[in-house]
Amino acid sequence: MIESSVPLQYFDREFRVDAVKILPGQYHAAREGAITTVLGSCVSTCLWDPVERIGGMNHFMLPGDQASPGSPWAASARFGVYAMELVINDMIRLGADRRRLVAKVFGGAQLLQGFDRLDVGAKNSEFVLEFLRVEGIRVLAQDLLDVCPRKVHFFVDTGKVQVKRLALTPGEAVERRERDYLRRLDGKRSGDIEIFSPPR
Structure with a gap:
């Protein structure tokens, strides 16, 4: 099953460019405009063909091909190899x-306290x-x-990437999103990673 959610298209007023925002499990390729995302422990890869000036970006939550065959996560862009x-x-x-x-x-931060043994960011980066x-x-x-x-x-037409590091306060949207994301996988084996919910 491939992710069915469609990335959000909008006009970026800061950079004055048409843009597409991708979330975990999404990806986008284009010849023009910008692709944006906010990352915690997830990783995004910005790929660019400098001759044709075609760019693409993904946003994956877990490394490799780790969903068991037949699971709802199989062939999902949430996993790095598919993304x-x-x-x-x-x-x-x-x-x-x-x-x-x-x-x-970009990405691979360690944001979630209680997930210290499951350093998803490091595994995604590796x-x-x-x-x-x-x-x-x-x-x-x-x-x-x-x-x-x-x-x-x-910025797809030039291959330029701008990264802004964000201060994280407890309960911020990116942390909540990643915690919820991992919770939805709770109890499922993902290769050598076991997903669990940390104590509150």
């Missing part, structure tokens, strides 16, 4: 060449860098790990 292939395939459909792709990667290495996609920039959420703007 990478889905956005690359969309870019190729728009005319990008996989051999020319370059990448910038996964994406290994995936890009194996695929021969050069990483031009990265801002990974740490303990702060990030707001990412990817």
